[in-house]
Amino acid sequence: MNPESFQNKPSRETLPGMTGRFLHGEHHSLAYWEGKAGTLLPVHQHMHEQMTYILSGTLEMELDGVKHVLNAHDVLLIPPHTPHGGKVITDCRLIDSFSPVREDYK
């Protein structure tokens, strides 16, 4: 397996049903997530700009009070300080990018 694979990075279950692996640079972070169907992502906000790209499965995201149903190849921009949360509809895999770096995920 390539040393650069996400699979070789430690995983963290940030909440039950949501497991992430992370790559951090100086200016931004990339996260790979696996979510289990039924997992609720409580509404929260942060100073980091976020983009969510769906690899597989279905994720319902609520952004600033508006619900978006996201499937493979959908991408959502979450501006800084914008309330967002969600629900994993079917088992899903997704990529999040964040800028600046998610120091709290280090």
Place this chain on the structure above:
Amino acid sequence: MNPESFQNKPSRETLPGMTGRFLHGEHHSLAYWEGKAGTLLPVHQHMHEQMTYILSGTLEMELDGVKHVLNAHDVLLIPPHTPHGGKVITDCRLIDSFSPVREDYK
């Protein structure tokens, strides 16, 4: 199709065999690329930090003179101002994140 799909964003063939679609925020950009086997990506560098995540296919990336063969789920961090280039070994699909924003891709 979801309005947030990459498929709904205009595509640009930045060089023959390499087609991208882009999402830009304030702090970073996300790009979705489709590359055709045999396409050469000339060595170049930029002030943007880059992370390359492979969705499918095989891409050989040369980073600061070292070659990395990347397959699905591999991810490579390219620091700012670091020479990089590559060769599309098999038809591939990949995500690049950049920070700061790639104004030249707007």
